[in-house]
Amino acid sequence: MPFKTVIVGTGIAGLAAGIALADKGHQVTILEATSKLQAIGGIIVVQANGNRALDRLGVYKKFAEVCGTKPLPGGVRRYSDGSDITARKAEIFTDQWGYPFYTIHRADYQQVLWETAKEKGVTLHLGCRVVSVEDETTTVVLRSGERIEADLIIGADGVKSTVRTIAISDSPDAIRDCKLDVTRVNLPSAIVRSDPDTSPAMDYIALFFGPQTTIANVPIRRGGEWVLGIDYIHPRDENSADGYSKPQDFEHMREYFKDFVPFYQKIMDYTEEANVWRIIETMPKSWTSKKGRVVIIGDAAHAVQPFVGQGGAMAVEDAICLAECLDRAETIDDIPAVLRAFQEIREPRCKLVQDWSAAQGQRATLLDGPMQEKRDEMLKKLDTETFREPWNRVHVDMNPDSIMSSEWEPWLQGHDAFIYANKELDKRFRVRTHE
Numbered sequence: 001m002p003f004k005t006v007i008v009g010t011g012i013a014g015l016a017a018g019i020a021l022a023d024k025g026h027q028v029t030i031l032e033a034t035s036k037l038q039a040i041g042g043i044i045v046v047q048a049n050g051n052r053a054l055d056r057l058g059v060y061k062k063f064a065e066v067c068g069t070k071p072l073p074g075g076v077r078r079y080s081d082g083s084d085i086t087a088r089k090a091e092i093f094t095d096q097w098g099y100p101f102y103t104i105h106r107a108d109y110q111q112v113l114w115e116t117a118k119e120k121g122v123t124l125h126l127g128c129r130v131v132s133v134e135d136e137t138t139t140v141v142l143r144s145g146e147r148i149e150a151d152l153i154i155g156a157d158g159v160k161s162t163v164r165t166i167a168i169s170d171s172p173d174a175i176r177d178c179k180l181d182v183t184r185v186n187l188p189s190a191i192v193r194s195d196p197d198t199s200p201a202m203d204y205i206a207l208f209f210g211p212q213t214t215i216a217n218v219p220i221r222r223g224g225e226w227v228l229g230i231d232y233i234h235p236r237d238e239n240s241a242d243g244y245s246k247p248q249d250f251e252h253m254r255e256y257f258k259d260f261v262p263f264y265q266k267i268m269d270y271t272e273e274a275n276v277w278r279i280i281e282t283m284p285k286s287w288t289s290k291k292g293r294v295v296i297i298g299d300a301a302h303a304v305q306p307f308v309g310q311g312g313a314m315a316v317e318d319a320i321c322l323a324e325c326l327d328r329a330e331t332i333d334d335i336p337a338v339l340r341a342f343q344e345i346r347e348p349r350c351k352l353v354q355d356w357s358a359a360q361g362q363r364a365t366l367l368d369g370p371m372q373e374k375r376d377e378m379l380k381k382l383d384t385e386t387f388r389e390p391w392n393r394v395h396v397d398m399n400p401d402s403i404m405s406s407e408w409e410p411w412l413q414g415h416d417a418f419i420y421a422n423k424e425l426d427k428r429f430r431v432r433t434h435e
Ligand SMILES: Cc1cc2nc3c(=O)[nH]c(=O)nc-3n(C[C@H](O)[C@H](O)[C@H](O)COP(=O)(O)OP(=O)(O)OC[C@H]3O[C@@H](n4cnc5c(N)ncnc54)[C@H](O)[C@@H]3O)c2cc1C
Pocket: 008, 009, 010, 011, 012, 013, 014, 031, 032, 033, 034, 038, 043, 044, 045, 046, 050, 128, 129, 130, 131, 156, 157, 158, 159, 160, 161, 162, 182, 231, 279, 297, 298, 299, 300, 303, 304, 306, 308, 309, 310, 311, 312, 313, 314, 315
C-alpha cells in the first residue's frame, strides 16, 4: 500500500530515502530547514559498499559521472615524513569489490540525489523548519505553524535531530561528544599545482596519522574542476561551537600540525577560508517512536566518527533497507512492526561501523612510541592479507568478531543492503516471491 510519507532533512539520508520510497510508489514530501540545498562541508569518500548502495538506488551512473574517472592511489601515511604505512593502487577497489573508491564534494553528491528525487516525483520544500513532531497523530509542525499529517514520518535531520529529541529520545545518552573537531579546507587545484612542494598532494588520497591529529588529503572534482579537499582532525578547539560550523583561526592549525610534512604548512599559507566543526556520534537506544510511525535514519540515528569514511554509505544503506521494510507493510497498522524490523536489521551493522571508526580514531592519533610502531606493523599486515586473494563474492552477513578478522572487509565492502534486508525480512514476515 502506498503511504503518505514526510521526511525531515535533505542530507544524504533524507534524499536517498525519498528516492527509495518514491521508487516503491509511496507519496513522499521532504522538508528542509535551510533556504537552499546545503553546500557546506567538503569531501566525502564513497567506498565499494556505498557505491553498490547507490547502484541499488538507481543513481550510480549519474554519481560516477560527477565524480569523474580519474583513479587515485590511496593509503595511510606517516605524518612526519609522508612515508607510506599502507599503499593501495587506484584500481584495487574495483578489482576486489566490484565498485571503485570515489571522492566527491558533499554539495555535488546532494545535488545528484536532489535531481533524482525530483525526477521520481518527490515533493521537496526548502525553508521549512520542523519544530515539533506529534507522535499520537503522526504530524509534523513547521516553524510557520503549518501542520502536516502523514502515515509515516522519517527523521533524517542529522546529529542534532529535532525528530529524535521530540518524538523518540531526548536522553543525553543519545549523543556522544568525541572532543574532537574537524577543520575543513578546499583549495583549487591550480593553486596546489602552482607550487612543486604542494603539487603531489593532488595525486593521491591519504590519511596522515599523527600524534592526537590526523589529516585526510582527498582530491575531488567540483563543478568540473579538481579541488584539494583536506580535513584536519584535531583536539577540541576554542573556536568550535556546538551544532554549527565557525571560521577557524589558522594560528591554531599551525600549532596542531607543526610537526607534519612541511607542505601542509604551505597549504595553510594558501588557504583563505576554513571552517571548524565538532565531531559528534549519536547512539539512541530506540530509532522509533512509542506509537511506532516515526523513525530516524542516517546521522540522526547513528552518526559515526569520520575516520573510516562510512557515514554517508550507512545513510544510503538505511534508505534501501527502509524501503524494503515498508514493502512488507500492507496497511498503516503494520508500519510499527516493519520499522522495528528496520532497526533490528540496520543497528548491528551501524553500531559495528561506529565502534570500528572510534577505535580507528584512537589508533590514528597515537603518540609516537611502541604502540604506534605496533599499529603501523599491524596495518601493513592487514593490508597485505586483505588483498591477497580476490573476494569470492559471498556476502558475509554475520558481524565479524574483530577488524583483524579476514571477514571484516568482505562484510563491510561486500554488503548489499537490498539482499541482506530481504533475507532478514523473510525470516520475520511473509516470504516475498519477488514477482
Ligand atoms: C568530518 C566528517 C567527514 C566525513 N567524511 C565522510 C566520508 O568521507 N564518507 C562518508 O560516507 N561519510 C562521511 N561523513 C559522514 C557523512 O557526512 C554523514 O554521515 C552523512 O552526510 C549523512 O548525513 P544525514 O543526511 O544523516 O544528515 P545531515 O547531512 O546532517 O543532513 C541533515 C539535514 O536535515 C536538515 N535539518 C536539520 N534539522 C531540521 C529541521 N528541524 N527541520 C528541517 N530540516 C532539518 C539539515 O539542514 C540538513 O540538511 C563525514 C562526517 C564528518 C563530520
